[in-house]
Amino acid sequence: MEQQVNDIKPAYCEICPVLHSLEIIGGKWRIPIIWHISIAKTIRYNELKRSIPGITNIMLTRSLQALEEHGLVKRVEYNKIPPHVEYSLTEVCEELLPALRIINEWGKKIP
Template identity: 75%
Template structure:
């Protein structure tokens, strides 16, 4: 019986695009990172960290890596003096912004 429930849960989980999307953008820090990156063409790591109060280096690094793995954030390394890295949103993530704007508006009025 327990195996059947796990199997059904797994199938439902794979078939539900909303659940899949929330796995990718969910979490405490990913949406604030995406939101900040949406306001910039490219932003350096430390500037991004300063703009998100309370985030630690490890959480920012892990969140950026995950967003990059899922194709939502682009990391560009500049090999000039001084070397630096800039983060920006991919086209795929820009497609997500209207949905986040709607959620933002809904959140303003939610109880």
């Protein structure tokens, strides 16, 4: 009996690409992070934090880690004195920027 329940597949088996994309870039902070990195091209952690009002260190760190795990942000660590880290967008994320620009323009038009 239990095997029969596990064999039943929902009609919607595959993940919708739009929903999958929104899971990756959704949330309060990820798009602003992507946007500010795209403007700067390469940016240090503290510069990024200053450019996004209201974000905490924990949320910035977690969001950057998630974006890095999904291959959207590249983190380069420099072992100089003083040590520092720089963030930039990957080519995959660069492909997202035209869509964000369109959404930006659309957002300006809606009441």
